[in-house]
Amino acid sequence: AQSVAQPEDQVNVAEGNPLTVKCTYSVSGNPYLFWYVQYPNRGLQFLLKYITGDNLVKGSYGFEAEFNKSQTSFHLKKPSALVSDSALYFCAVISGYSTLTFGKGTMLLVSP
């Protein structure tokens, strides 16, 4: 069965510093990986995805993620965090035909 792990419930970072939100996955076959973000009182917003090709994927709001097949990881990164990046981040993988299997989410708190 497909699964996604986000080992950190919360990540704290100071504004201007680089951030990393970790995600590891377990799938059979080639993984289709996604990152979504949820701001307070909003729905999930798509950030980026990895399907094939370059291991470094660039997405919205300056975020990027690095696919590492040997470590089965897809960590989300940003070179310089903003206070407005504070939100709940979900890593997900396609399972079945097109349904998403999500991690439990990581709360990112960026302090001024």
Add this chain to the structure above:
Amino acid sequence: EAGVTQFPSHSVIEKGQTVTLRCDPISGHDNLYWYRRVMGKEIKFLLHFVKESKQDESGMPNNRFLAERTGGTYSTLKVQPAELEDSGVYFCASRGSVGRDNEQFFGPGTRLTVL
């Protein structure tokens, strides 16, 4: 272009009552999904419609949950009778017909509280 909308945004009901959640997908999206997040846990898949047909309902927890998508447009999810463990946030998402790896667009969710 309007996004995915859900109604109501919040619902508080007592155990044993019935609640119906509604989702309006992005116009033209054949694929519609329901997910649920119980407090602090993963977002879990419930079911998937392609147009008006149920493609996959393997995530539906039990027969107290009934989903419909009449005419392949909006969808409803009815919980009858509601139990305490049904509390959570119910998300709806839609996706166009091409490419299963294309992103799903999510609605804001309905927060259901069963007392």
